[in-house]
Amino acid sequence: MKIKNKSGMILSVAGGKGGVGKSIFSVALGTKLAMDGSSVALVDLDLGAANIHTYTGIIKKTRTIADFILKKVPSLEELLLETTQPNLKIVSGADFVPGMANPAHWMKLKIMRHVKALPADYVIIDLGAGVHFNTLDFFSMSDRGIVVTAPEPGAVMNAYSFIKSALFRRLQNIFRRDPDIGPVIDAETKKTGGEDRFTIEMLTEKVRTLSPEMLPLIQ
Ligand SMILES: Nc1ncnc2c1ncn2[C@@H]1O[C@H](COP(=O)(O)OP(=O)(O)OP(=O)(O)O)[C@@H](O)[C@H]1O
Ligand SMILES: [Mg+2]
Structure with a gap:
């Protein structure tokens, strides 16, 4: 089935180091854009270590991206959840589901096709720490990438490595x-x-x- 591109700009939030504030930044950015009147879809693609549902105050059990990956729902759009912030919806990441953290390449492409079909002015993708191929590929498929770091040497060096890895992965894919x-x-x-x-x-x-x-x- 061909799906239509409906989203505006797709922004990915990443950074080499864990715990530097990527997810909090994603929520803050999404909230600000939503408060300014844009529709925002915040997608948790930190597969296996999801936080966005917690940070947006969603505590009840909901469907997550695992339902999409395991083909229990046909589209990401069906997973969009309202938050207390008008204009800001989220796609919740999965709690632990065996095998979820490493989807096959074709599944990554399918996820990105569905991300592009989300009906929102901005789609913000929250990514996990490190330079895992998943993270680099989602980052590379976005319109813009934001790298978050903390003001300490380990985090800055990891952010620098992340940028180099992302560029390298992109060149590898292109050529x-x-x-x-x-x-x-x-x-x-x-x-x-x-x-x-x-x-x-x-x-x-x-x-x-x-x-x-x-x-x-x-x-
Ligand atoms: N600007 C900030 N000021 C103070 N504390 C912050 C800030 N940003 C994030 N934190 C705190 O730091 C911790 C880690 O934040 P967060 O989960 O956003 O990091 P992360 O980079 O997404 O982590 P992970 O690599 O696990 O995905 C949380 O306890 C969060 O509340
Ligand atoms: Mg995070």
Whole structure:
């Protein structure tokens, strides 16, 4: 079934470190946008460690994204729950459901198709900590990404690693099937910290020589 894109801007909230305030920030941003008159759907995609329902005061048992992943409901839209803030609805994440935290790639694409179909001016996606492929892929499929950190060295360094990982994952996905550039990027995954790594400038030069038609994608 083809579903229609109905959402406005999709914003992802992430950050390398756990506990730095990603979920609180997502709720605060959603609340502010809703108070200013926009319709907002806040989607908890911290699969396996969901908090948005708790932070928006939803304590009764509700349907969650697990019902969508396990095909008990046909669309994410059906999972939208009202909150006490007018204009702000949420899709609750799952409490522990075995296997939920690692959906297959096709399921991630399906989730994002349904996120794009949510009827809201803004969709805010709250993501988990770390640089798990799930997190990087949801982040990369959004229109805008927000990286939250705390003012302490560990959190700042993890946020920096997160940004690099997200960029790398995006390049990997874009050039996966390119016979010239794909292997150049994949070779990077086999290097350790001590070796020279490519920079975007180096990669741009390689693309300019090997597949100039791909240059706009890098830029
Ligand atoms: N701006 C803030 N000022 C003070 N405390 C905060 C702030 N933001 C978040 N907190 C508190 O820090 C704790 C962690 O916040 P939160 O759950 O939003 O972090 P998180 O990055 O989403 O964590 P996780 O990685 O587990 O998803 C909570 O107890 C929250 O109340
Ligand atoms: Mg969180």
